[in-house]
Amino acid sequence: EVQLVESGGDLVQPGESLRLSCSASGFTFTDYAIHWVRQAPGKGLEYVSSINDNGGRTHYAASVKGRFTISRDDSQNTVYLQMSSLRPDDTSVYFCVKDRRGTYSFESWGQGTPVTVSS
Amino acid sequence: QSALTQPASVSGSPGQPITISCTGTSGDVGAYNFVSWYQQHPGKTPKLIIYEVTNRPSGVSNRFSGSKSGNTASLTISGLQAEDEADYYCNSYTSSNNWVFGGGTKLTVL
Numbered sequence: 001e002v003q004l005v006e007s008g009g010d011l012v013q014p015g016e017s018l019r020l021s022c023s024a025s026g027f028t029f030t031d032y033a034i035h036w037v038r039q040a041p042g043k044g045l046e047y048v049s050s051i052n053d054n055g056g057r058t059h060y061a062a063s064v065k066g067r068f069t070i071s072r073d074d075s076q077n078t079v080y081l082q083m084s085s086l087r088p089d090d091t092s093v094y095f096c097v098k099d100r101r102g103t104y105s106f107e108s109w110g111q112g113t114p115v116t117v118s119s
Numbered sequence: 120q121s122a123l124t125q126p127a128s129v130s131g132s133p134g135q136p137i138t139i140s141c142t143g144t145s146g147d148v149g150a151y152n153f154v155s156w157y158q159q160h161p162g163k164t165p166k167l168i169i170y171e172v173t174n175r176p177s178g179v180s181n182r183f184s185g186s187k188s189g190n191t192a193s194l195t196i197s198g199l200q201a202e203d204e205a206d207y208y209c210n211s212y213t214s215s216n217n218w219v220f221g222g223g224t225k226l227t228v229l
Binding site for chain 2: 035037044045046047059060061062076095100103104105106107109110111112
């Protein structure tokens with residue numbers, strides 16, 4: 001069974017940094033791209049970032065480019081999202097999502113970790 | 120990248136069909152057959168129901184179908200059921216090498 005478990009969400013002040021982790025199990029980790037998608041309270045889904053299966057390509061939404069960095073540690077089956085210069089509008093639940101291979105779609109979702117940016 | 124445009128809400132009676140539209144641009148929906156749809160019940164995580172415009176993952180009811188014409192994709196639910204009441208989001212891969220979601224549509228089963 002595919003499992004994606006996010007951690008690292010917290011309450012931080014504007015301008016601070018935070019690192020989210022996504023621990024994966026139940027599938028061959030190195031065969032899949034992993035994405036981050038967020039959802040602000042009461043709002044819709046927003047694409048954040050992706051890393052391909054071998055870590056050689058990363059993608060970012062314009063709203064986070066230059067502030068967020070995605071990476072993966074295949075020895076730990078873990079994907080990270082390093083977030084810096086956080087702003088109040090980054091406040092969201094952050095979901096880790098496994099790619100449906102070759103289809104550019106988001107197949108399996110974690111439960112999410114909440115990030116609140118407020119002074 | 121602007122969000123794809125979806126109606127904020129749609130409604131229908133049990134047994135009726137409904138269609139949710141998703142309008143993008145020639146740089147996303149119109150450029151690729153990488154449109155997907157997600158169902159999200161309140162307090163739950165999203166669930167993939169359509170990928171590559173028309174394909175259903177195993178286990179998704181065949182009452183759900185997808186299509187695309189030009190820059191607009193559509194999700195049709197035939198034979199509405201009470202359990203279909205949820206939020207629905209479309210998504211597309213884009214020419215900027217990332218992805219974009221629609222704003223979401225709240226489906227109410229009357």
